[in-house]
Amino acid sequence: MPKPIETDALPTENDPRWRAVLARDPAADGRFFYSVKTTGIYCRPSCPARTAKPENVQFYLSREEAEAAGFRPCRRCKPDQPALREQHADKVTEICRLLETAETELSLTELAAIVGLSTFHFHRIFKAITGLTPKAYAAAQRGNRVRSQLANSQSVTAAIHDAGYNSSSRFYEQSPQLLGMTPSDYRAGGANSRIRFALGECSLGSILVAASEIGICAIALGDDPGRLARELQDRFPQAELIGGDNEFERWVAKVVGLVEAPAIGLDLPLDMRGTAFQQRVWQALRQIPVGEKVSYTDIAQRIGAPKAVRAVAGACAANNLAVAIPCHRVVRSDGGLSGYRWGVERKAELLRRESQS
Numbered sequence: 001m002p003k004p005i006e007t008d009a010l011p012t013e014n015d016p017r018w019r020a021v022l023a024r025d026p027a028a029d030g031r032f033f034y035s036v037k038t039t040g041i042y043c044r045p046s047c048p049a050r051t052a053k054p055e056n057v058q059f060y061l062s063r064e065e066a067e068a069a070g071f072r073p074c075r076r077c078k079p080d081q082p083a084l085r086e087q088h089a090d091k092v093t094e095i096c097r098l099l100e101t102a103e104t105e106l107s108l109t110e111l112a113a114i115v116g117l118s119t120f121h122f123h124r125i126f127k128a129i130t131g132l133t134p135k136a137y138a139a140a141q142r143g144n145r146v147r148s149q150l151a152n153s154q155s156v157t158a159a160i161h162d163a164g165y166n167s168s169s170r171f172y173e174q175s176p177q178l179l180g181m182t183p184s185d186y187r188a189g190g191a192n193s194r195i196r197f198a199l200g201e202c203s204l205g206s207i208l209v210a211a212s213e214i215g216i217c218a219i220a221l222g223d224d225p226g227r228l229a230r231e232l233q234d235r236f237p238q239a240e241l242i243g244g245d246n247e248f249e250r251w252v253a254k255v256v257g258l259v260e261a262p263a264i265g266l267d268l269p270l271d272m273r274g275t276a277f278q279q280r281v282w283q284a285l286r287q288i289p290v291g292e293k294v295s296y297t298d299i300a301q302r303i304g305a306p307k308a309v310r311a312v313a314g315a316c317a318a319n320n321l322a323v324a325i326p327c328h329r330v331v332r333s334d335g336g337l338s339g340y341r342w343g344v345e346r347k348a349e350l351l352r353r354e355s356q357s
Helices: 007-013 016-023 063-068 084-101 108-114 119-130 134-150 156-162 168-179 183-187 225-235 246-260 276-286 296-302 309-317 344-355
Strands: 033-036 041-043 057-060 194-202 205-211 216-222 240-243
Touching: 016 057, 033 063, 041 063, 057 063, 084 108, 084 119, 084 134, 108 119, 108 134, 119 134, 134 276, 194 216, 194 225, 194 246, 205 225, 205 246, 216 225, 216 246, 276 296, 276 309, 296 309
Parallel strands: 194 240
Antiparallel strands: 033 041, 033 057, 194 205, 205 216
């Protein structure tokens, strides 16, 4: 004889929140709470306690609702206190603010002690939330400060010291990647650096291609070639902008060919200037196959920073190398096309071409 259906359990079992409870999903913490009438307690979805029978479960949007219904907080998952991930986020935020203003380098041990965590645990949660190790985050902040200080300090040495570098030699080792030129030239607005560039037309409108001594440093698309040239000049106000020679014209032809047929790829060196996090995102973008679309969440997971979705979007927006760093292949989680610095219409057209290649 078949077992009778527990009709009292159906409302709970048909509620999508019940699946989160069964999975003890920490991502659902804070979105809702649930009570168990046989014990008189209420819990967060990730509670490790033995799963209650669905017919005894009721869902609430807030802890206040659960307590108003007469339930007390569970002693295991402590739903009346901030979720563990919220506590972690607060600790990481505290350290981030500290690193943004620190005048000297702090060790991992010192940082972990400030928030009362072991070095291993602190390192793991910091990277999970920010996408960077504490060391890389601190280096990126020093890089931001030194770029600002170079424009305002009386000397390069003073700028390096004021930005928090303990050793000038260490900074000079990193400066080509960080600045794309010597600190003195950067301080002078790109003086003594030469940027070759060319303007042209392609099927997506006007195109500007520029290259430093390192490699291609700009690929820009637009409707107004004059505006593209002005934007390049704003990036390198004191650099010597020169027209390309025959060799550079061949580079430009390759870039235009990439725009017209992305599947051919680009075998030219790139000068990708950005923070450590941006570099990681851009490298992940370059690994997306032609014709494939991914979400910002996908990229965040690929670089090991699943909670850094907004930072991933920011890195995509900071990309100066259209098509070569294919940020056009990143879409919203629902498949919709989000912003594209060179126009959503161009993004849609690039994706259309790639889908037919």
